[in-house]
Amino acid sequence: MTDMAADGPEIVLLRDTSRDDLTAPGRPRPVRVHRWRARGGGVPSPPLVVVSHGTGGSADAMRWLTGPLAAAGFEVVALDHHGNNHVDGYEPEAFLQVWERARDVTFALDVLAAERPLGPVGAAGFSLGGYTAAALVGARLRRAALARVVSGGIPLPPLPEFPDLLAALRARGHGEDLAALLTGCDADLTDRRVRAVFQVAPAMGALLSPESLRSVTVPVEVRWGGADAVTPYEVSVRPYVEHMPTTRGRSLGPAVRHDDFFAEAPADPTAAPRAAADAVAFFAARLGSPAAADGRPGQGAGLR
Known part of the structure; x- marks a missing residue:
């Protein structure tokens, strides 16, 4: 299925047979x-640049980032992650098996690469999408930590879509022992095509292997909000910043909240545009300027 809006992206529904x-x-x-x-x-x-949305979000909700990247001349691909996007509805398995999101990205890149050789690739993501981008360059979840989560030993963070995710999973017939759902959770999901990563308020930092983060070799740039109670710096963001040796990052301000990137009336309406501008500059420096690749001066603009 393919759709094209006059002022929007081409939308294609792919099917991963694996x-x-x-x-x-x-x-x-x-x-x-x-x-x-x-x-x-x-x-x-x-x-x-491939863009991954936050948990329960959508590709369309990432327009604050995809729009400036496309306007700067990059080819941009944003995904709706199955079972974890509000367009199609939520599936409890998708809120646990977050590692499948990186496999979505690799599958999409494989399909694009079958059309023509890919240029330099970057990955960007917000919240859980920030984890997704990091997984593509080597970040790996700790199975033991996730096992404690599904056993109730570690409390789940608040999930508005599934206030009691574990109960929702059991109601789907997975039984009392949810450990079987963790198959592949600590797999190496590195995609060697990804040369640079930009994270905004990345999630899952506390559940990642520090050793895997130390193995990351591509440049990573991180932005976060000082008033973010969903992915607070100390718990969610700091492991990325401290353990990935190629990482640089900074706060977008002490009053910036998580929902400033998706709320209809954000408390700080400048937070998302500032993060997007930083992403454009970062990818232009790390992947090459789209305008230079196109042989024209300036930044380039618009969609083809």
Whole structure:
């Protein structure tokens, strides 16, 4: 299925035959891709940035980031992660098996690479999408920590979509022992095509292996809010900043909250535009300027 809005991205629904649809076992997993093509048809392999949304979000909710990246001339691909996006509805398994999101990105890149050679690739993400981007460059979850979560030994963070996620999983027929759902949780999901990562308020830091974070070799830039109670710096963000040797980061301000990146009326309406501008500059420096690749001066603009 393909759709194209006059002022929006091309939207394609892909199917990954290696994994099941959570709503219909035996049917391939859906991976919806929103794609902004780079300006300039003569550029065979423009810089590409893939964008991952936060838990329960959507590709469309990431317009604050995808829009500036596309306007700067990058090819941009944003995903709707199956079972974890508000467009299609929520599936409890997707809120636990967050590592499947990185596999969504690799699958989408494989499909694009089958069309033509890819240019330099970057990954960006907000909240759980920030974890997704880090997983693509080597960050790995600690199975023992997740096992304590599903056993109740470590409390789950608040999830408005599933106030009692573990009960929702048991109600789906997974039984009292949820450990079987953790298969593959600590797999190495590195995608060698990803050359740079930009994270905004990244989640899951406390559940990641410090050793895996120390193994990251690509440049990583991090931004966070000083008043973020959902992914607070000390718990969620600090492990990325402290353990990844190639990381640089800074706060967007002491009053910036998590919902300033998706609320209709954010407390600080400048937070998301400032983070997006930083992402554009970061990827231009790390992947190459899209305008330079296109052979034209300036920043480039618009969609093709």
